[in-house]
Amino acid sequence: MQEIKIFSPATVANLSCGFDVLGCCLENIGDEMRVIKNSLQKVRITKITGQDLPMEAENNVAGVAVISMLEKLKEKQGFDIEINKRIKVGSGIGSSAASAAGAVYAVNQLLGTPYHAMELIPFAMEGERLASGNPHADNVAPALLGGFSLVRSYDPLEVISLPCPEDLRMVILHPLIEIKTKDSRAIIKQSVSLKKAISQWGNLGAFVSALHTNNYELLGRSLVDEIVEPNRSILIPYFQELRSISMESGALGFGISGSGPSVFSMCRGDEDAIKVKRAIQNFYENKGIEFDLHLSRINPYGIKIL
Amino acid sequence: MQEIKIFSPATVANLSCGFDVLGCCLENIGDEMRVIKNSLQKVRITKITGQDLPMEAENNVAGVAVISMLEKLKEKQGFDIEINKRIKVGSGIGSSAASAAGAVYAVNQLLGTPYHAMELIPFAMEGERLASGNPHADNVAPALLGGFSLVRSYDPLEVISLPCPEDLRMVILHPLIEIKTKDSRAIIKQSVSLKKAISQWGNLGAFVSALHTNNYELLGRSLVDEIVEPNRSILIPYFQELRSISMESGALGFGISGSGPSVFSMCRGDEDAIKVKRAIQNFYENKGIEFDLHLSRINPYGIKIL
Numbered sequence: 001m002q003e004i005k006i007f008s009p010a011t012v013a014n015l016s017c018g019f020d021v022l023g024c025c026l027e028n029i030g031d032e033m034r035v036i037k038n039s040l041q042k043v044r045i046t047k048i049t050g051q052d053l054p055m056e057a058e059n060n061v062a063g064v065a066v067i068s069m070l071e072k073l074k075e076k077q078g079f080d081i082e083i084n085k086r087i088k089v090g091s092g093i094g095s096s097a098a099s100a101a102g103a104v105y106a107v108n109q110l111l112g113t114p115y116h117a118m119e120l121i122p123f124a125m126e127g128e129r130l131a132s133g134n135p136h137a138d139n140v141a142p143a144l145l146g147g148f149s150l151v152r153s154y155d156p157l158e159v160i161s162l163p164c165p166e167d168l169r170m171v172i173l174h175p176l177i178e179i180k181t182k183d184s185r186a187i188i189k190q191s192v193s194l195k196k197a198i199s200q201w202g203n204l205g206a207f208v209s210a211l212h213t214n215n216y217e218l219l220g221r222s223l224v225d226e227i228v229e230p231n232r233s234i235l236i237p238y239f240q241e242l243r244s245i246s247m248e249s250g251a252l253g254f255g256i257s258g259s260g261p262s263v264f265s266m267c268r269g270d271e272d273a274i275k276v277k278r279a280i281q282n283f284y285e286n287k288g289i290e291f292d293l294h295l296s297r298i299n300p301y302g303i304k305i306l
Numbered sequence: 307m308q309e310i311k312i313f314s315p316a317t318v319a320n321l322s323c324g325f326d327v328l329g330c331c332l333e334n335i336g337d338e339m340r341v342i343k344n345s346l347q348k349v350r351i352t353k354i355t356g357q358d359l360p361m362e363a364e365n366n367v368a369g370v371a372v373i374s375m376l377e378k379l380k381e382k383q384g385f386d387i388e389i390n391k392r393i394k395v396g397s398g399i400g401s402s403a404a405s406a407a408g409a410v411y412a413v414n415q416l417l418g419t420p421y422h423a424m425e426l427i428p429f430a431m432e433g434e435r436l437a438s439g440n441p442h443a444d445n446v447a448p449a450l451l452g453g454f455s456l457v458r459s460y461d462p463l464e465v466i467s468l469p470c471p472e473d474l475r476m477v478i479l480h481p482l483i484e485i486k487t488k489d490s491r492a493i494i495k496q497s498v499s500l501k502k503a504i505s506q507w508g509n510l511g512a513f514v515s516a517l518h519t520n521n522y523e524l525l526g527r528s529l530v531d532e533i534v535e536p537n538r539s540i541l542i543p544y545f546q547e548l549r550s551i552s553m554e555s556g557a558l559g560f561g562i563s564g565s566g567p568s569v570f571s572m573c574r575g576d577e578d579a580i581k582v583k584r585a586i587q588n589f590y591e592n593k594g595i596e597f598d599l600h601l602s603r604i605n606p607y608g609i610k611i612l
Contacts, residue, residue, distance in 0.1 A: 021508040152512035152528060153505065160512055160524070191497050194533070199459065201507040202327040206458035206466055208511045212518035218466070222458060227500070 003036040004109050005306040008102025009299050010087045011094035012170060012264050013138035016225040016255035017203035021151040023094075023138035026170060027299035031098045032084040032306065033062070035106035040078040043067055050085035051095075057081075061096045061127030062103035069104050069123040073114060079107055088292070091174045092262035097139030100127025105144060105303045117144045117302065121159055134185065139258065146302035148211055164298045165214040169273035171265040172257060173242065173280050176290040179235050184259035187231045196226045216268045220252030223266065229256055236261050237289055242280060249279040309342040310415050311612040314408025315605050316393045317400035318476060318570050319444035322531040322561035323509035327457040329400075329444035332476060333605035337404045338390040338612065339368070341412035346384040349373055356391035357401075363387075367402045367433030368409035375410050375429040379420060385413055394598070397480045398568035403445030406433025411450060411609045423450045423608065427465055440491065445564065452608035454517055470604045471520040475579035477571040478563060479548065479586050482596040485541050490565035493537045502532045522574045526558030529572065535562055542567050543595055548586065555585040 009030040013023035031050075038044065043057040043066050057063030062081050070077070081103055087095040101124040108115050124140035141149035141159045148162040203222045210218035233239040233256060246254040246265040250272040257264045265280070267273035277295050284291055315336035319329040337356075344350065349363040349372050363369030368387050376383070387409055393401040407430040414421050430446035447455035447465045454468040509528045516524035539545040539562060552560040552571040556578040563570045571586070573579035583601050590597055 018507070018511070020504045021511060150508065150511045150515065152508045152524075153530075158512075158527070160515055162515060188500065190500050192500050192503055194494065194496050194498050197498055197503040197506065197533075198326045200503065201324070201510045202456065202458045204507045205324070205327060205456045205510045205514045206464075208514040209456065209466055209468060209518065212515065218458075221464070224459075227503075 001110050003034060004106050005032065005034045006102055006106050006303055007032055007306055008098040008105070008303050009143055011097055011139045011142045012172070013094060013258045014228070014256065016223040016229065016253065017200055017207050018138070018150070019225065019228050020136060020138060022148065022204070023142040024148045024164070025142040025146045025299040025302055026093065026172070026296040028296050029087060029093065029172070029294050031086050031102060033102045033106060034082040035103065035110060036080045037110055038078040038080045041076045042078045043070070044078070044080050045083070046080040047082040048085060049083070051089050053083070053085065053089065061131050062099040064130045065100035065124050065127035066103045066107050068126040069107060069120070072123070073111070075111065077111065079110070088174065090178050092179070092256070092258035092260045093172060093174065094139035094143060094258060096127055096131035097124065097143050100124040101140045101143035102303055109305070118159060120144055122157060132185065142302065144302050146300045147298060150208065162208060162211045164300055165211065165216060165219070167216070167269045168298050169267040169270060170296050170298065171251070171267060171273055171277045171280065172262055172294040172296065173284065174262040174292040175237055176292070177237065177261050179259065179261050184232060184235065187235070188228055189231070192227050200225070200227055216252055220266065223253030223255050225255060232256055232260055236263060238284070238287060239263065241283065245279050245283050246276050249276040251276045307416055309340065310412050311338065311340045312408055312412050312609055313338055313612055314404040314411070314609050315449055317403055317445045317448045318478070319400060319564045320534070320562065322529040322535065322559065323506055323513050324444070324456070325531065325534050326442060326444060328454065328510070329448040330454045330470070331448040331452045331605040331608055332399065332478070332602040334602050335393060335399065335478070335600050337392050337408060339408045339412060340388040341409065341416060342386045343416055344384040344386045347382045348384045349376070350384070350386050351389070352386040353388040354391060355389070357395050359389070359391065359395065367437050368405040370436045371406035371430050371433035372409045372413050374432040375413060375426070378429070379417070381417065383417065385416070394480065396484050398485070398562070398564035398566045399478060399480065400445035400449060400564060402433055402437035403430065403449050406430040407446045407449035408609055415611070424465060426450055428463060438491065448608065450608050452606045453604060456514065468514060468517045470606055471517065471522060471525070473522070473575045474604050475573040475576060476602050476604065477557070477573060477579055477583045477586065478568055478600040478602065479590065480568040480598040481543055482598070483543065483567050485565065485567050490538060490541065493541070494534055495537070498533050506531070506533055522558055526572065529559030529561050531561060538562055538566055542569060544590070544593060545569065547589065551585050551589050552582050555582040557582045
């Protein structure tokens, strides 16, 4: 195979109770990428459309992810990477993860799949390290694996795929304001009260159990974050109002997507999700803030070949 | 029904990654209790064998639990409670929980079950409040419900029953030294680093998923506690050696039971559990510390009527 074209999905990380360990994969929001073998023994970013991003491979999340993988494989083959960037940078729905995960996925395919999807995670994390200084796995893992991913441990890295109740829908509001992941991380306190931490792991345990038992109401009740949300939500215009509107319109739960500014409303079924989406639209369109609004299923497969 | 005799089981709370939210029920270790309706419109503790405990109902964990339940029911009926205390006080395997949960269970039966088992938890927690100053649910819940219980939230109280892989076995070592729950709680820092908290909720999420998928190895890997164990383990003689011996003998994981001094080795199947038990016995019997050593299945039903 000389070239490959793929769709690399957006992802929602953290999901309230799962800060830094939990993420899920979206279906109809994502980048398109084309990766072509070259004969130059180097990785090049040859085209980027949709967003303004670095063209030097060593300075591009897709580039560094692929370079780290080729180094590990001691592979000399070079690749040209074209990115049609449809996930906006800084949106909080895994823009850097989609590029990094998509690139390593594509190269892995072109090299005859020396790695399983799970084994690609550490390489994609190198893209995250470049993007935010923090090589987190909670976006790249669900992008590569689909569905819900839980990072049990970073040292050694262990990621667990969790089951996904079929009727789950995500409504994603992206207010077009810029919050850099770096800044959004800086606002987080590095020490937490034991009491709040206990509450957080109680909720995460319940969320995981609810995924296994298709318990939609429990999923919603478990979407609680007393640790990060109180600080980060300040950066998101009308956060509390958006929560109220979502819940009143039938959402199961509501929270910040990744490091924001996107927020998610988790819903059961299309009917409720459409109602929630409409209510958010009505509320937000007179606020003087431009925004994108998405409704998506959970994507159970992750990246797909086009 | 005029009287009832029950078996109220020992329980293992915390389970490393689930501090204050997780517990499981043991099968062959527990108290026997007899509760008889009296015509005095009051709750009396009429007999305690096996351990030296307060006979005044208002000062006894079983007594206060029943009193709180009768107050809520506006019930005038009086009860005599006899306790054959076979779980040692201060063992760390839910001694106070067995008395409190057993008493409310028995009285509920004698009153024609006005409450479901789940609804009895708050009354039993009043016993825990008396015992340790902290009305925690992670022992009384598994005593009442059986299997594994997860406390998602204390306010409002929500407890979730988790499935239990059939081959799980627990080897419990109780070194006969005294650590009061109050003292053992005092040693815990009330603030934790975010990094360690994240690691804890990653492990708890994985543990819950492993219970749902019968993944024994993952259960073992998830039994990690960076938050409480480093402090509490100091109070337990030969803690690190016990861990090494357990793991080398085939245990899935090892940790502190409740607030100690008991420790548990989680094992898969009788053969491994017997090996672990023997190795612990050989190691501990020359250390000049008296001890009890138990091997138990997980009890899926909780309290049972005799």
